[in-house]
Amino acid sequence: MDSIIKIEEVIDLGAAHQSLIHPQCGGICTFIGTVRDLNNSKEVSHLFFETYEKMALLKMQELAEEAAARWDIHRLVMIHAKGLKQITDPVVFIGTASVHRAEAFEASRYLIDRLKEVVPIWKKETYQDHSTWINAHP
Amino acid sequence: MDSIIKIEEVIDLGAAHQSLIHPQCGGICTFIGTVRDLNNSKEVSHLFFETYEKMALLKMQELAEEAAARWDIHRLVMIHAKGLKQITDPVVFIGTASVHRAEAFEASRYLIDRLKEVVPIWKKETYQDHSTWINAHP
């Protein structure tokens, strides 16, 4: 399996999709996370992503290997954004390509679920009058 | 919910993705079907899609309404290609955008599964020495 794993300022969605195309694959499933304008009924002005980049890339690599062991996928792309992000900006891109569609759907779902659980990246939301690190308060 | 439902010669993946972006949505799940170079161990040279276009569009519209009734999705795109297609060409694009990711994954999976079951579109595969309509033989 070929994989692309990156953390970058701006996610190039076109390039990400292009790298998922494979002649033996009939299906590509992607997930794109974008910045929402509301969270818990509070109006979001913008976001900031901080990353522990070396460890985040290593964890993403581990997740890719887990997915490749579990599903027959030929291409895998995982990209997370860092820095300041505005409403509707893409913040994460997950994509897998497989011969049959079920595997791509399952692998992509697994990768985004696990990324949100274990990859050391932190999101700070800024509202009209204050900011907060998400998940940092009980 | 806003939806785009089309049958066209060439699927513009960039435009399709762009129309899924919505400020209230945090997640976009897409499925792209592409032409494989092998089917049942036979080398595929190219494909041809025939469509009963009026009925196919109506069926796709029905599926979109079913998905919108079942999941809270804000944007939906379903595009199927017609005519001659080469290996790696996109032949179908399904995308949904929702506030939370589970709904986008489930809705997109439902739409592609149902499309393959009920939308009147037929695929003819051409190999080195002959052609055949897929699913037309017991």
Next chain:
Amino acid sequence: MKIHAFGAAKDITGSSLIDFPVEETFVKVKDLKSLLYAKYPDLTNLPSLAISVNLFYASEDTMVNKHDEVALIPPVSGG
């Protein structure tokens, strides 16, 4: 009655729009299928053959009017 034919059904009937003689103004889908199978026996080799009437899948008992838009729908294979 004009009947559209697609995919493998078109190959069997030899045309994408066949002019099919029907005596009555109304005919049940199941009777229409019997007439079609008699004229084009190879249609019985398809794993399934649905009939659409005015763009909707019809049941065996749907009544078809001569002027309805009718189509032969062999197993679909989109996506």
Next chain:
Amino acid sequence: MKIHAFGAAKDITGSSLIDFPVEETFVKVKDLKSLLYAKYPDLTNLPSLAISVNLFYASEDTMVNKHDEVALIPPVSGG
């Protein structure tokens, strides 16, 4: 011992790289956490605090060497 701090943990410690005095060459993660909680009591308000050692999540009993790369990992919120 140099300790990286991220997100809410960085806000609490006031720095992304803190120079934390540890007497022994080796210290257990759980003892290191006790020392950190004593110096930065607000860390106990986090819903969880993981420690990574050389880029891997450590267990409470992992032994940390003064020269390891250690980081404070508050609840992650990527994606």
